[in-house]
Amino acid sequence: MKKYSLAIVGCGKLAHIVADAINNGLLEDYKLIGAYSRTREKAIAIAEKVNPETCAVCGSMDELLALKADYIVETASPASLKEFAFDALKRGSNIVTLSIGAFTDKDFYEKVQVVAREHNSKIYLASGAIGGFDVLRTAALMGNCTATFDTEKGPNSLKGTSVYEDTLQTEKKQVFKGDAIEAINLFPTRVNVAVAASLASVGPEKMKVSMTSTPGFVGDDHRIEIKNDQVHAVIDVYSSTAQIAGWSVVNVLRNITSPIVF
Numbered sequence: 001m002k003k004y005s006l007a008i009v010g011c012g013k014l015a016h017i018v019a020d021a022i023n024n025g026l027l028e029d030y031k032l033i034g035a036y037s038r039t040r041e042k043a044i045a046i047a048e049k050v051n052p053e054t055c056a057v058c059g060s061m062d063e064l065l066a067l068k069a070d071y072i073v074e075t076a077s078p079a080s081l082k083e084f085a086f087d088a089l090k091r092g093s094n095i096v097t098l099s100i101g102a103f104t105d106k107d108f109y110e111k112v113q114v115v116a117r118e119h120n121s122k123i124y125l126a127s128g129a130i131g132g133f134d135v136l137r138t139a140a141l142m143g144n145c146t147a148t149f150d151t152e153k154g155p156n157s158l159k160g161t162s163v164y165e166d167t168l169q170t171e172k173k174q175v176f177k178g179d180a181i182e183a184i185n186l187f188p189t190r191v192n193v194a195v196a197a198s199l200a201s202v203g204p205e206k207m208k209v210s211m212t213s214t215p216g217f218v219g220d221d222h223r224i225e226i227k228n229d230q231v232h233a234v235i236d237v238y239s240s241t242a243q244i245a246g247w248s249v250v251n252v253l254r255n256i257t258s259p260i261v262f
């Protein structure tokens with residue numbers, strides 16, 4: 001049975017979910033051939049977990065790209081996706097990404113599509129901590145569509161952002177209201193989901209995004225609502241951790257090689 005080669009960029013928490021899935025036999029059509037993270041020890045941890053003899057610990061992005069893996073899983077950041085996407089696609093590697101926020105850069109979004117077409121490679125947007133891309137895309141195709149994206153988080157997960165203040169520990173507050181571009185600019189690694197939902201429907205400028213901080217709230221609740229003349233759909237995903245996003249990468253990889261495609 002043919003195995004596709006796989007490489008991982010960004011060896012943090014979500015990368016470990018993909019590595020565990022390989023070890024647990026959920027990705028039998030793939031073999032991990034490389035891992036790269038700016039902190040070498042993190043790439044070593046992934047390689048050692050899966051198979052240090054067949055998984056190269058790459059010292060740079062270029063080293064990883066030179067492997068020309070069939071699929072590159074990106075679990076790093078929107079900035080990293082921008083850094084390697086063109087080179088990867090030109091070498092024929094397909095990309096499975098969670099850092100969908102990168103695509104609010106219109107120029108980047110258009111150019112990756114051109115380069116992917118030219119080189120017969122693809123970018124797969126993992127559903128991450130949300131879902132329902134199918135209904136969002138279908139309802140948007142029908143036309144005359146509006147959409148909203150409302151996220152609820154606990155104050156601790158907002159620490160380190162410009163909206164954090166100690167009063168959030170005791171008071172519920174809407175800490176952000178705007179479009180998906182403004183959202184990802186303010187929270188570069190926290191609302192990739194809002195950009196993903198917008199790309200699947202009304203586009204980043206038209207997606208009305210809000211974020212509410214609730215004292216003591218654990219995890220994230222993402223509620224997407226889409227309406228057109230005939231359809232009203234609500235996709236509401238609560239998750240106590242971000243692990244669902246790593247699992248969604250596993251799901252994409254399984255779907256790619258499955259004879260039944262969802």
Ligand SMILES: NC(=O)C1=CN([C@@H]2O[C@H](COP(=O)(O)OP(=O)(O)OC[C@H]3O[C@@H](n4cnc5c(N)ncnc54)[C@H](OP(=O)(O)O)[C@@H]3O)[C@@H](O)[C@H]2O)C=CC1
Nearest residue numbers: 010011012013014037038039075076080128129189192245
């Ligand atoms: N779409 C979605 O639903 C979700 C998307 N995400 C996205 O997934 C990413 C990963 O999440 P998670 O695993 O929880 O985060 P972690 O911080 O645990 O892991 C990210 C890893 O990527 C490495 N990294 C960061 N930038 C680069 C770079 N330029 N090149 C190589 N490695 C890099 C970091 O370590 P080091 O730099 O030390 O190597 C870190 O180990 C998030 O940043 C976010 O963009 C996350 C959750 C949900």
Ligand SMILES: O=C([O-])CC(=O)C(=O)O
Nearest residue numbers: 129189190191192193220
């Ligand atoms: O984990 C989440 O709920 C969403 C997230 O980080 C992202 O979209 O970047």
